Amino acid sequence: MAVETKGTIVSNRNIQADYFRLEIHCPPIAQPVKSGQFVMLRAAPGPSPLLKRPFSVYQRYSVRHPDPGRRGNLVIIYRRVGKGTERMTQLKRGEEVELIGPLGNGFRLPPLPSSKNMILIGGGVGIVSLFSLAGASSPEKLFVFVGGRTKEDVLCLSDFRKVTRHVHVATDDGSLGFKGTIVDLFRSEKKRFDGKDTWYVYSCGPMAMLKGLSEAVSSKPFMCQASLETRMACGFGACYGCVVKTKDPETPYHRVCKEGPVFDLQDILWD
Amino acid sequence: MVKTTGNPDVSTSLGRMKLKNPVMVASGTFGFGEDHRDFLDLNQLGAIIPKGVSLRPVPGNPPPRLFETEGGILNSIGLQNPGLDVFVNEKMPFLRTLDTCVIVNFFGNSDKDYIELAERLNEVPGISGLEMNVSCPNMSRGGIVFCTDPRMTYELVRDVKKATALPLVVKLSPNVTDITAMAKSVEDAGADAVSLVNTFRAMAINIHSRKPELANVFGGLSGPAIKPIALRMVWEVSQAIKIPVIGIGGITKAEDALEFVLAGASAVQVGTANLVRPTTGMEVVRGIRKYLLRYHMDRFQTLIGLSKKTLLPQI
Numbered sequence: 001m002a003v004e005t006k007g008t009i010v011s012n013r014n015i016q017a018d019y020f021r022l023e024i025h026c027p028p029i030a031q032p033v034k035s036g037q038f039v040m041l042r043a044a045p046g047p048s049p050l051l052k053r054p055f056s057v058y059q060r061y062s063v064r065h066p067d068p069g070r071r072g073n074l075v076i077i078y079r080r081v082g083k084g085t086e087r088m089t090q091l092k093r094g095e096e097v098e099l100i101g102p103l104g105n106g107f108r109l110p111p112l113p114s115s116k117n118m119i120l121i122g123g124g125v126g127i128v129s130l131f132s133l134a135g136a137s138s139p140e141k142l143f144v145f146v147g148g149r150t151k152e153d154v155l156c157l158s159d160f161r162k163v164t165r166h167v168h169v170a171t172d173d174g175s176l177g178f179k180g181t182i183v184d185l186f187r188s189e190k191k192r193f194d195g196k197d198t199w200y201v202y203s204c205g206p207m208a209m210l211k212g213l214s215e216a217v218s219s220k221p222f223m224c225q226a227s228l229e230t231r232m233a234c235g236f237g238a239c240y241g242c243v244v245k246t247k248d249p250e251t252p253y254h255r256v257c258k259e260g261p262v263f264d265l266q267d268i269l270w271d
Numbered sequence: 272m273v274k275t276t277g278n279p280d281v282s283t284s285l286g287r288m289k290l291k292n293p294v295m296v297a298s299g300t301f302g303f304g305e306d307h308r309d310f311l312d313l314n315q316l317g318a319i320i321p322k323g324v325s326l327r328p329v330p331g332n333p334p335p336r337l338f339e340t341e342g343g344i345l346n347s348i349g350l351q352n353p354g355l356d357v358f359v360n361e362k363m364p365f366l367r368t369l370d371t372c373v374i375v376n377f378f379g380n381s382d383k384d385y386i387e388l389a390e391r392l393n394e395v396p397g398i399s400g401l402e403m404n405v406s407c408p409n410m411s412r413g414g415i416v417f418c419t420d421p422r423m424t425y426e427l428v429r430d431v432k433k434a435t436a437l438p439l440v441v442k443l444s445p446n447v448t449d450i451t452a453m454a455k456s457v458e459d460a461g462a463d464a465v466s467l468v469n470t471f472r473a474m475a476i477n478i479h480s481r482k483p484e485l486a487n488v489f490g491g492l493s494g495p496a497i498k499p500i501a502l503r504m505v506w507e508v509s510q511a512i513k514i515p516v517i518g519i520g521g522i523t524k525a526e527d528a529l530e531f532v533l534a535g536a537s538a539v540q541v542g543t544a545n546l547v548r549p550t551t552g553m554e555v556v557r558g559i560r561k562y563l564l565r566y567h568m569d570r571f572q573t574l575i576g577l578s579k580k581t582l583l584p585q586i
Contacts, residue, residue, distance in 0.1 A: 001309050002310070003309070004550055047523075050342060050344065051344065051547055231334075232337070237306035245333065251330070253334070
């Protein structure tokens with residue numbers, strides 16, 4: 001069950017270029033939150049910006065974590081893009097933020113028992129929501145594809161490299177790894193996944209990336225879930241503002257915050 | 272010494288409809304109640320107005336449907352709703368369990384739609400009243416928006432009134448030349464109360480893509496940005512008509528609600544703020560109680576229109 005609450009800033013630091021890592025003490029959300037769920041956060045005490053913004057949870061620490069300083073904490077990775085996130089960069093240890101969470105339906109893990117072949121594909125800040133899945137596979141069966149416009153936009157590489165040696169990187173400008181989109185890179189590597197085993201693909205990124213990916217993983221051996229990013233007002237289902245068009249003939253527009261943010265990629269109807 | 276305890280009477284009435292307190296939640300900002308129940312005790316609200324319902328399901332507008340502007344939100348949801356049958360069979364059972372008033376907001380695209388809805392909702396148990404959204408195009412009259420034509424609105428409200436025994440609130444649009452003229456025709460047609468205002472037709476353009484921010488180009492502006500205009504309209508309308516007025520527009524705290532009440536509103540609706548802080552409605556009720564205690568007042572209803580009374584010439 002989601003709660004409306006406050007969280008206390010533990011740390012807030014610039015990790016690279018316009019990206020920041022924010023650690024918040026908030027046990028009522030950190031304890032129950034699952035992979036792929038998100039929180040709505042508002043940093044400003046004043047009237048502007050008005051709405052909270054959705055953020056995926058990068059890491060969470062249980063209330064029984066061995067390090068007492070970490071217990072009940074959430075970690076969010078955010079990019080400075082507008083007024084709201086600009087204000088967030090100024091948050092100091094001990095300050096409070098308004099939060100609602102945990103929200104939405106998280107990722108569904110591969111059925112057990114299974115070979116747990118997993119592929120994580122993230123574009124830009126989208127990769128953040130996939131990190132919590134890394135532990136659900138084994139290092140040999142986990143493949144990670146991280147993309148960004150430039151090397152400055154490729155996130156969390158060192159964290160992924162700690163869990164698997166199969167980390168592939170693409171940048172649009174070729175400043176790091178493969179030159180091209182992350183979907184292009186995945187396509188070029190696709191053959192290695194041929195076989196009778198199912199590969200569970202988890203993805204998050206801009207709509208254009210997910211549209212490309214949906215073609216690349218439309219047939220066996222892939223089963224693909226995607227976490228979508230759309231403009232949201234409430235984050236908990238009340239406003240119907242964040243919808244995405246699906247193949248559902250009766251109710252085509254599904255709420256990303258409530259029915260999602262994770263969808264089977266094949267259920268999305270692209271323009 | 273400010274009195275901080277006690278139990279002032281915060282009930283109010285909208286004609287025949289009695290509310291335990293004057294704070295309702297506006298249609299379209301509260302889903303069907305289910306989404307907010309994690310966050311607050313819905314029974315503490317004066318009334319719940321679920322998302323507008325139509326005869327048949329409405330898929331809604333293509334995204335993007337939202338854009339935040341300075342102090343407000345533009346939305347073009349397009350009245351997405353599952354239609355009357357699903358509303359009655361799947362949404363009402365939960366709403367009926369609540370110990371507060373449920374006022375059902377409804378809309379159509381022809382007189383016939385509105386009348387059929389009013390007739391059918393009249394038979395549904397657990398509904399305290401109806402709120403009519405008249406900011407929709409009349410498809411049998413070339414798409415003219417009902418509420419922009421006082422005559423058309425008069426006839427519609429008169430016919431809907433005949434179709435239901437439930438108290439009828441008409442929700443007025445601010446996108447008219449003279450909102451008091453609309454309010455008067457609605458009163459003449461027999462409405463039990465009016466609620467105002469609905470959203471302001473507005474837009475935003477992205478200067479980089481050079482396209483409108485909303486797929487629908489236009490949307491409705493709500494939130495704190497509209498409050499002063501809504502307040503002025505509530506002041507004018509409550510002076511022009513005798514039926515109760517419900518104030519809506521950018522209420523985020525008790526102080527905002529009190530301004531509407533002092534301007535002449537018998538009750539208020541919290542809208543956009545429900546999306547930002549789902550507990551806002553409850554906090555507004557609490558704030559109104561505190562205000563009454565602070566000024567040693569026993570009854571909320573004493574406040575209605577009080578600002579106008581202070582302006583009357585003293586004889």
